[in-house]
Amino acid sequence: MLKAMATERRRASVVVLGDIGRSPRMQYHSLSLANQASMEVDIVANGGSDPHLSLRENPSIHIHEMKTVQLTGISKISGALSLLLKAAVQFILLVWFLCFKIPRPDVFFVQNPPSVPTLAAVKLASWLRGAKFIVDWHNFGYTLLGLSHGRSHIIVKIYFWFEKYFGQMADGAFCVTKAMQHELAQNWGIRATVLYDQSPDFFHPASLMEKHGLFSRLGNSMCSAMGNADCISVEEVGEDMNTTAFTSKIDGQVFLKPNRPALVVSSTSWTPDEDFSILLEAALMYDRRVAAALGEDDSMDEGQLWIDIKNGKQFVYPRLLFIITGKGPDRKKYEDQIKRLKLRRVALRTMWLASEDYPLLLGSADLGVSLHTSSSGLDLPMKVVDMFGCGLPVCAASFSCIEELVKVNKNGLLFSTSSELADELMMLFKGFPEECNALKSLKEGAMKSASSSKWSTEWETNALPLVDQVIG
Numbered sequence: 001m002l003k004a005m006a007t008e009r010r011r012a013s014v015v016v017l018g019d020i021g022r023s024p025r026m027q028y029h030s031l032s033l034a035n036q037a038s039m040e041v042d043i044v045a046n047g048g049s050d051p052h053l054s055l056r057e058n059p060s061i062h063i064h065e066m067k068t069v070q071l072t073g074i075s076k077i078s079g080a081l082s083l084l085l086k087a088a089v090q091f092i093l094l095v096w097f098l099c100f101k102i103p104r105p106d107v108f109f110v111q112n113p114p115s116v117p118t119l120a121a122v123k124l125a126s127w128l129r130g131a132k133f134i135v136d137w138h139n140f141g142y143t144l145l146g147l148s149h150g151r152s153h154i155i156v157k158i159y160f161w162f163e164k165y166f167g168q169m170a171d172g173a174f175c176v177t178k179a180m181q182h183e184l185a186q187n188w189g190i191r192a193t194v195l196y197d198q199s200p201d202f203f204h205p206a207s208l209m210e211k212h213g214l215f216s217r218l219g220n221s222m223c224s225a226m227g228n229a230d231c232i233s234v235e236e237v238g239e240d241m242n243t244t245a246f247t248s249k250i251d252g253q254v255f256l257k258p259n260r261p262a263l264v265v266s267s268t269s270w271t272p273d274e275d276f277s278i279l280l281e282a283a284l285m286y287d288r289r290v291a292a293a294l295g296e297d298d299s300m301d302e303g304q305l306w307i308d309i310k311n312g313k314q315f316v317y318p319r320l321l322f323i324i325t326g327k328g329p330d331r332k333k334y335e336d337q338i339k340r341l342k343l344r345r346v347a348l349r350t351m352w353l354a355s356e357d358y359p360l361l362l363g364s365a366d367l368g369v370s371l372h373t374s375s376s377g378l379d380l381p382m383k384v385v386d387m388f389g390c391g392l393p394v395c396a397a398s399f400s401c402i403e404e405l406v407k408v409n410k411n412g413l414l415f416s417t418s419s420e421l422a423d424e425l426m427m428l429f430k431g432f433p434e435e436c437n438a439l440k441s442l443k444e445g446a447m448k449s450a451s452s453s454k455w456s457t458e459w460e461t462n463a464l465p466l467v468d469q470v471i472g
Helices: 002-007 024-035 072-077 079-101 118-129 141-149 154-167 178-188 208-217 219-223 277-293 302-310 331-340 357-364 382-389 418-429 437-452 455-471
Strands: 011-019 040-046 061-066 107-112 132-137 172-175 247-250 253-256 262-267 320-325 346-351 367-370 394-397 412-415
Touching (some): 011 024, 011 079, 011 118, 024 040, 024 061, 024 107, 024 382, 024 455, 040 079, 061 079, 107 118, 118 132, 118 154, 132 455, 141 154, 208 219, 208 247, 208 253, 219 346, 262 357, 277 331, 277 346, 320 357, 331 346, 357 382, 367 382, 367 418, 382 437, 412 437, 418 437
Parallel strands (some): 011 107, 040 061, 107 132, 132 172, 262 320, 262 367, 320 346, 367 394, 394 412
Antiparallel strands (some): 247 253
């Protein structure tokens, strides 16, 4: 019996009041707890999207899916009442899962935000089960609520008190930036360890064969216009899968087409802290500025232009294909705007990719764009970390602590307006694909960022010691 107790593995419960498939940092925590801390891991989260395959196939990781609470009928009567009832139901559901549905853990690992009711439910469960409690601060929940209600609203003030009170009860804490660490220490009385987001090993630059395979799988999605016909919808995917808009496969070898469009990727949660209209306006400006630079007028036959480009004609400025990935509340609103656009050298597509294809898309792209501005000004966009992990340079919206991540003129550029972003697109893609020296320089910087550190290294250095210390 003593031998069995000595060899019994420690156990962690990772708690996400949200879609685990859309919570990459908590997925990476789970993998590290299993592989680097040699723990059994129970993930308690809502369903929705499949997490990464490496998570689903790990024998030490067990996913317990909660139903998403929706009170649509009550919300039509009273928004405040709906919020209170939803929080109460979520609290009961969380406590039921954490106390009765999973084995007793040594430590609860909880994502914040959301704070209500997660922090209270996890604190209660940790007390009842004699477990420790670690909060991973991604942002501040009250600042996100303040986007829709205003910081002075009574609900936001109550949320702030709740988040601070229960946050202080944790046995340990992580946060994502030095700026957030300072804020937690100075104004919240919470001592947190900075654990920077880093991409795991499955984020890497894609090989030519991987690019061709991805473009072949996504061919119909990429070449189908969302509204009016555009410069990409004229492309055809060969039935034998040897030709895509970007690549050709000849005698088993893959080649990039010299007249291929430049691929720009943006990942968004379609929420108010990302102003997607900036990207749409920048795309429109790029289209018009290129036409002006090439001396083209409005009477040009666009159909013939697209056929000429498809047949090999090249210009000093390329076509741009924007692929925007993600799910969220504002997606349909912006898709309707995209459908109404009439652009000559720009096409836009929205997609939701399998978790295995998303890293391949980043590794196949030419530029990433981040519109994240942070409700608190203290967190960093995980999507940019993933882009750098794939050696992808980034144009990112500027805010207070973004330069902890994006090094201007080294691995990316910053912008504050749609006009600035359009200027950067013009500058970076002039001469694409061979003579775009500014883009190539940023690409080299992003590749250095990719090789400098990975999640497993960051976690072992900064997270594992705290986990061991908290569990004791």
